[in-house]
Amino acid sequence: MNILYINHYAGTPALGMEYRPYYLAREWVRAGHRVQMLAADYSHVRARQPRAGDDIIDGIAYRWYATPPYQGNGLGRVKNIAAFLRAVWADTPRLLRSVKPDVVIASSTYPMDIWVARRIARRAGARLVFEVHDLWPLSPIELSGMSPWHPFALLCQAAEDAAYRDADVVVSMLPKVQGHMAGRGLDLKKLHIVPNGIALDEWTDPPPALREDVAAALSRAREGGHTVVGYAGSMGLPNALDVLLDAAAILQSEAAPLRFVLVGDGHERARLAARVASQGLASVQMLPPIPKAQVPAFLAAIDIATIGWQRVPIYRFGIAPNKLMDYMMARAPVLHAVEAGNDPVAESGCGITVAPEDPAASAAGLRRLAALPAAERRAMGERGRAFVLAQHTYPVLAQRFIQAVS
Numbered sequence: 213m214n215i216l217y218i219n220h221y222a223g224t225p226a227l228g229m230e231y232r233p234y235y236l237a238r239e240w241v242r243a244g245h246r247v248q249m250l251a252a253d254y255s256h257v258r259a260r261q262p263r264a265g266d267d268i269i270d271g272i273a274y275r276w277y278a279t280p281p282y283q284g285n286g287l288g289r290v291k292n293i294a295a296f297l298r299a300v301w302a303d304t305p306r307l308l309r310s311v312k313p314d315v316v317i318a319s320s321t322y323p324m325d326i327w328v329a330r331r332i333a334r335r336a337g338a339r340l341v342f343e344v345h346d347l348w349p350l351s352p353i354e355l356s357g358m359s360p361w362h363p364f365a366l367l368c369q370a371a372e373d374a375a376y377r378d379a380d381v382v383v384s385m386l387p388k389v390q391g392h393m394a395g396r397g398l399d400l401k402k403l404h405i406v407p408n409g410i411a412l413d414e415w416t417d418p419p420p421a422l423r424e425d426v427a428a429a430l431s432r433a434r435e436g437g438h439t440v441v442g443y444a445g446s447m448g449l450p451n452a453l454d455v456l457l458d459a460a461a462i463l464q465s466e467a468a469p470l471r472f473v474l475v476g477d478g479h480e481r482a483r484l485a486a487r488v489a490s491q492g493l494a495s496v497q498m499l500p501p502i503p504k505a506q507v508p509a510f511l512a513a514i515d516i517a518t519i520g521w522q523r524v525p526i527y528r529f530g531i532a533p534n535k536l537m538d539y540m541m542a543r544a545p546v547l548h549a550v551e552a553g554n555d556p557v558a559e560s561g562c563g564i565t566v567a568p569e570d571p572a573a574s575a576a577g578l579r580r581l582a583a584l585p586a587a588e589r590r591a592m593g594e595r596g597r598a599f600v601l602a603q604h605t606y607p608v609l610a611q612r613f614i615q616a617v618s
Contacts, residue, residue: 213245213246213314213315213614213618214245214246214248214311214312214313214314214315215237215240215245215246215247215248215313215314215315215317216248216250216307216311216313216315216316216317216329216332216338217233217236217237217247217248217249217250217317217319218250218300218316218317218318218319218320218325218328218329219233219249219250219251219317219319219320220251220252220255220293220296220320220321220322220325221251221252221255221257221258221320221321222234222249222250222251222274223251223255223257223258224269224270225414225503225504225505226260226503227258227259227260227261227262228257228258228259228260228501228504229257229258229259229446229534230255230257231504231534232385232408232534233249233251233319234249234269234270234272235409235411235606235610236606236609236610236613237249237272238270238271238272238411238606239606239607239609239610239611240610240614241270241271241272242271243610243611243614245614246273246311247271247272247273248273248275248307248310248311248313249272249273249274249275250275250277250300250307251274251275251276251277252276252277252279252292252295252296253276253277253278253279254279254280254281254282254292256282256283256289256479257446259477259501259503262274262276263276264276264277264278275303277295277296277299277300277303278295278299279292279295279296279299280292280295284479285352285356285479290364293322293324296320297324297325297327297328300325300328301328301331304328304331304332304335307332308332308335308336312336313332313333313336313338314336314338314339315338315339315341315617316329316332316333316336316338316339316340316341317329317341317342317343317617318330318340318341318342318343318375318379319341319342319343319345321345321346321348322348322368322371323342323348323368323371323372323374323375324367324368324371326342326371326374326375326378326379327371327374329342330374330378339380339381339617340378340379340380340381341379341380341381341382341383341617342375342376342379342381342382342383343382343383343384343385344382344383344384344385344386344389345385345532346386346526347372347386347389347392347526347529348368348371348372349364349365349366349368349369349372350392350526351526352364352365352368353365354524354525354526355449355450355522355524355526356449372396373396373397376393376396376397376398377397377398379402380402380617381402381404381616381617382398382402382403382404383404383405383406383613383616383617384403384404384405384406385405385406385407385408385532386405386529386530386531386532386553387405387407387530387532387553387554388528388529388530388553388554389403389529389530390403392529404612404613404616406609406612406613406616407532407603407604407609408532408533408534408537408604408609409537409600409603409604409605409606409608409609410537410538410541410600410604410605410606411605411606412605412606412607414504414505414508415508415541415542419505419506419507419508419509419512420503420505420506420509421506421509422502422506422509422510422513423502423506425499426473426475426499426502426506426510427513429473429497429499430473430510430513430514432471432497433471433472433473433497434471438468438469438470438471439470439471439515439516439582440470440471440472440473440513440514440515440516441470441471441472441473441514441515441516441517441518441547441578442472442473442474442475442510442511442513442514442516442517442518442544443456443472443473443474443475443476443517443518443519444475444476444502444507444510444511444517444535444538445476445519445533445534445535446476446477446478447474447476447477447478447479447480447481447484448478448479448480449479449480449522450521450522451478451480451519451520451521452520452521452522452549452568452569453474453480453484453520454484454487455520455549455568455569455570455571455574456472456474456518456520456574457484457487457488457491457493457496458571458574459571459572459574459575459578460472460493460495460496461491461493461571462571462572462575463495463575463578463579464493464494464495469495470495470516470578470582471495471497472495472496472497473497473499473514474496474497474498474499475498475499475500475501475502475510476501477500477501481498484498485498507538507542508538508541508542511538511539511542511544512542514544515545515582515589516544516545516546516547516563516578516581516582516589517539517542517544517545517546517547517563518546518547518548518549518574518578519533519535519536519539519546519547519548519549519550520548520549520550520568520574521549521550521551521552521568522568522569523551523567523568523569527550527551527552527553528552528553529553530552530553530554531550531552531553531554531555536548536556536557537600537604539596540556540560540562540593540596540597540599540600541596541597541600541601542593542597543590543593543594543596543597544593544596545562545563545564545581545584545589545592545593545596546562546563546564546592546596547563547564547566547574547577547578547581548563548564548565548566549565549566549567549568549569549570549573549574549577550565550568551567551568556599557596559599560595560596560598560599561592561595561596562592562593562595562596562599563581563592563596564577564580564581565577
């Protein structure tokens with residue numbers, strides 16, 4: 213098939229997030245399909261920005277559209293979204309001639325790309341697929357406090373309703389969305405759940421050496437036989453890292469404190485780093501993001517991996533975090549602070565789940581994991597890896613996606 217994949221934030225292992233479009237497309241190319249990826253040349257989640265224009269990466273054709281840079285979630289980001297959608301809309305005639313799509317996938321986190329995808333699909337006589345990362349406008353409403361009557365929320369709602377009405381197939385990463393989508397008009401016969409996963413080839417060869425500053429930080433953290441708690445990922449409000457710092461402050465006063473090494477970037481990183489310095493959290497070290505290829509080496513060097521969430525109703529529809537798949541694949545026992553419709557940590561038995569936004573609960577969970585015999589932590593890690601290998605590898609997920617849209 214000829215697949216046109218519209219994802220504003222699509223990335224690659226070399227550029228940074230989002231990774232899912234790349235991994236799915238790579239598997240489709242390996243299976244003999246042709247994939248044209250459409251993405252913006254600027255995205256806040258990438259580590260490095262590409263140049264506008266065309267590129268071929270691992271057999272995937274990328275077209276990067278010129279868009280204005282931005283910071284935060286204000287008007288600048290809205291202008292960036294509008295510029296990307298205008299560019300794809302204007303490029304429709306050329307895309308129809310060059311790609312001749314059989315399938316058009318709208319997959320940009322925000323739902324407004326459904327309108328440009330629908331236009332292309334109708335003109336091409338192609339199947340229209342809506343891929344759901346997060347539920348917009350519910351996510352900005354419940355996570356950021358946006359009013360349901362805000363113009364941007366109303367625009368998102370109109371797009372979401374159009375997607376459920378007009379798409380031939382809806383693919384969701386979130387596993388508990390049936391009630392919400394049915395309530396917005398989706399015929400659930402169209403719905404298929406395809407979660408996030410891992411790329412096996414990134415875990416078969418020895419990973420590249422860690423960047424020198426990260427390796428040194430881990431070495432210092434291990435001094436004195438301390439247990440090392442690691443975090444690798446985005447540093448934004450949804451990641452609830454303030455709670456982790458509160459837990460670190462509780463544990464720092466104990467006789468044998470844990471050591472925390474946090475690697476990543478995001479809107480909150482500067483503020484969190486300032487807080488670490490001002491509160492004298494000597495047990496915490498924050499470092500810039502590392503290349504994705506180094507993540508397995510980082511996770512292999514820690515004792516406990518941690519991931520936290522805000523306590524918000526939106527997670528009743530389920531969660532699908534990429535970094536949790538990496539944690540589990542790395543055999544890391546996990547401290548998971550969440551209240552959601554699903555919980556891979558509890559389902560697999562690869563760690564301990566505690567209440568979100570509760571520093572005392574996180575501290576207690578970390579204390580319990582640190583006190584376990586090393587063999588028991590290893591057994592947790594093995595259960596997590598087995599869970600991922602059985603259900604969350606990209607060759608399996610890509611095939612499930614293709615079966616859904618065929």
